[in-house]
Amino acid sequence: MEVGEVHAWPSTVEEARDIQDRLRPSLELGDPGPQRPAxxxxxxxxxxxxxxxxxxxxxxxxVLDAVTLETVEEAVVAGIAAFPYVPGLFAFRELPTLLEALRRLDTTPGLLVCDGAGLAHPRRFGLACHLGVLTGLPAMGVAKTRLFGRHDQPGPRRGATADLLDDGGEVVGRVLRTQDGTRPVYVSVGHRIDLDTACRHALALSPEFRLPETTRRADRLSRAALRAG
Structure with a gap:
């Protein structure tokens, strides 16, 4: 697939934060997003x-078929972390290699699901936001752990939710129970999708396990590539 023009890569924390500030106004957050992506x-x-x-x-x-969850295509790229470890700027470590993996796809996905955050981020610009703006594709984050915000516990049954709130009480994501009695995941929008739609897709992608099949399969593929390399 084609990936749009990518900004110059930062060498300092200040440059990275400036990029986030410059790109944040490009987020499209009012769109319900893809209801039935292929x-x-x-x-x-x-x-x-x-x-x-x-x-x-x-x-x-x-890439999965959105209905059957069968794998349609996959790509994996090895590399080196492109930026130091700095809280709030973790996307800069991973983006160059992720974008190269996307370029190797023949398929242009209807939705990107990141193992990480979107708006549920201290600077309101997590990995899902950054990828969405750079690719122009709808993007959302499903995180295993809470990066930012506070929340009540959702109910114990599959599909139960609780709002994820910033210090001012603004909703920045949703805590979603994907399986009965398991720990929840943290869903947030990235670009061109709303929170209700993102949560619906996260639940549909998790028919058997706590984590979405998108995350589970990408995780297996990336780990296998490291072992082989």
Whole structure:
């Protein structure tokens, strides 16, 4: 697939924050987003180190049929973390390799599902936002752990939710129970999708396990690439 023009890569924390500030107004947040996309892509990155140093990594993209959840296409690219580990700027470590993996796809997915945050981010510009703006595609984040915000616990049954709030009480995401009695995941919008639609897709992508199939398969692919390389 084609990826649009990418900004110059930052070398300092100040440059990275300036890029986030410059790109944030490009977010499209009022669009309900794709209701029935033909394909949905999961993106994940695995590290050979602990994720905080100059680590070797592998970025994987797995495209699924949105109805059957069968794998349609996949791509994986090995690389080196492109930026130091700085809280709030983690996307800058992974984006170059993720974008290269997307370029290797023949399929243009109808929706990107990132293993990370979108608006549920201290600077309101997590990985899902950044990828959405750079590719122009609808994008959302499904995080395993809470990066930002506060919330009540959702009910114990599959589909239960609770709002994820910033310090001022603004909704920045939703805590979603994808399976009965399991720990919830943290869903937030990235670009060209609303929160209700994002949560509906996250639940549909998780028919058996806590994590969406998009994340599970991209995680397996990236880990296998590191072991092989």
């Amino acid at each position: 394909t949905i892509a999961g993106l994940d990155v695995s590290y050979a180190g602990d994720g905080t140093g100059v680590d070797r990594l592998a970025a994987a993209v797995v």
